[in-house]
Amino acid sequence: MSTPAPQLLVDGRLTPAGDGTTYPILNPATGQEIGQAPDATAGDVDAAIAAARRAFDESAWSTDVALRVRCLRQLHQALLDHADDFRALTTAEVGMPGFMMGAAGFDVPVEGLKWVTDLLESYEFETDLGVAAPMGIKSRRTVRREPVGVVAAITPWNVPTQINLAKVGPALAAGCTVVLKPAPDTPWVACQLGRLVAEHTDIPAGVFNVVTPRSNDVASVLSTDPRIDMVSFTGSTATGRAIMAAAAPTLKKVFLELGGKSAAIALDDSDVAAVAGATAFTACIHAGQGCAITTRLIVPRDRYDEAVQVAASTMESIGAKDPADPGAICGPVISQVQRDRVQAYLELAVTEGGTFATGGHVIDQDGFWVEPTVVAGLDNSSTLAQEEIFGPVLVVIPHDGDDDAVRIANDSPYGLSGSVDSGSLERAKAVAARIRTGTLSVNGGVWFSPDAPFGGYKQSGIGREMGVAGFEEYLETKTLAFPA
Incomplete structure (x- = not known):
């Protein structure tokens, strides 16, 4: 350099x-x-x-x-x-x-x-x-x-x-x-x-x-x-x-x-496994250190276990790697202070009754590393679902239909970003119209571009x-x- x-x-x-x-x-x-x-x-x-x-x-x-x-x-x-x-x-x-x-x-x-x-x-x-x-x-x-x-x-x-x-x-x-x-x-x-x-x-x-x-x-x-x-x-x-x-x-x-605590919603007619994998990948990018990253995965209750398993497998395949490695997706967090902060949230996940489908620990090596982590067993009222962590941590939450998914997504002090996926574009657009957030990806659309306004609702x-x-x-x- x-x-x-x-x-x-x-x-x-x-x-x-x-x-x-x-x-x-x-x-x-x-x-x-x-x-x-x-x-x-x-x-x-x-x-x-x-x-x-x-x-x-x-x-x-x-x-x-x-x-x-x-x-x-x-x-x-x-x-x-x-x-x-x-x-x-x-x-x-x-x-x-x-x-x-x-x-x-x-x-x-x-x-x-x-x-x-x-x-x-x-x-x-x-x-x-x-x-x-x-x-x-x-x-x-x-x-x-x-x-x-x-x-x-x-x-x-x-x-x-x-x-x-x-x-x-x-x-x-x-x-x-x-x-x-x-x-x-x-x-x-x-x-x-x-x-x-x-x-x-x-x-x-x-x-x-x-x-x-x-x-x-x-x-x-x-x-x-x-x-x-x-x-x-x-x-x-x-x-x-x-x-x-x-x-x-x-x-x-x-x-x-x-800040943000953006929700990725998979409706019951979507490819839930694909949404789970994509959201887990996104939550790993730059060790989750992005305000608009989707860190809540909201999936149909009867597909919950499948979604957790796919998200965990995706994160395990990604791992945490040297950012200079051409294959790296998830690098370190920025500092010892940030690593300690993420670790405190992981400890709180257990205290509040959550389990780790993968990850859940800091990595004991030089630098500031955290395992990519999927948290299961918590609802949207949990601290990990309400507060911005800024680490590679994804919380998976079940929903009981479109109205419930919208309720969960909006039950947040934040409103920065999110995504909605459905087998029907019109259905996905109808759900997206009800979510109070500044940017939304609908069925995989990409909003990040120099000509597209970016910002948030509420405390975002x-x-x-x-x-x-x-x-x-x-x-x-x-x-x-x-x-x-």
Whole structure:
């Protein structure tokens, strides 16, 4: 891996932390240190906010669409030119299996940057409402869309390039300036994005900044500083709730993409075994560390034992492998903290009366590993069916018909994703229409794409990422009226 050591990007300059301090970056597959990240100080974060504010208020970035298009195309090309290094870095830092690089790991988010740049070239920022005479005054009205301003983009560790670009791309395209704060478990890929901006684009100084503080206290100013106009956060529901509260006194715009406990429903006329196998496979991807992964399998009661057995056999065939192995589906979890968290849930499964059809333990080897696990014998009121685990753990739950399946799927604080399978497409669509969730796969359809809005209902978040809706999250609406 030939990626340069990570540095902050503040006001157009690649730099170490202000006081020179660093913290280790670990490879989750081995537990070994692979680099040192700059531990950004409060002064570094303040300087990044000031630079972003100044760039928005004083540079041409917010008004010059042609400049934004040119710079974003430069960044897209730089990502393509450095793709191999980016992929290798992601596998090493995140523990993400290589097969994911063709999807959410790298290729889709890079394509998403191109997609939003193409959108920018054709987007109509002004709409003519025509002439009317409100209150007897003949007026021509125009609706204009303008950038929100300075955006704090706060991103998690699980799919960092996807989520970094899903925020940074639309925000920059809209004309906003950005301070990107990645998770301290995965700062390197964010710093590499900053390096590409600094070295391969004409993006003006201060328009894009990257800071990597390890301390939440240092980062918390991103939610409270009045110079920031919007916080765009992806992560846990608990942290999202705290960010929303912190942003309330300054009434910032807040975008939240939060947790999920998505349900895969097999109706009684579906190929239940195929659904069970596919859902078990999905629950293993990247060790289950995806907010939209289906982690509840809801199957007809009279097919329950079959579904459990197929899911268990599928997971056993997948296993947990080195993410550098070309055949790896399930790699490590990100950290010791996350492994301990998953282990606590597995212990709770037994306490609540569940059994393991396969797995159920952490793996005692270097790095942070958990066995792919199928939990049987629990109902939807159990902790494992209600809370997001973020590990390779699938809970299988029986249902007694379509109405019961919908009830179980909706009996969750979350509403991010899910799937429905039936022998009848119309029946599957009818069930899908009743499920309160932001994305749904119906009979195997794939919703994940740069042009498709992604986000959730209920405690899964506020707003949408990707698609036109994701771009427009970073715009304000201004209505102008002129004498006609």
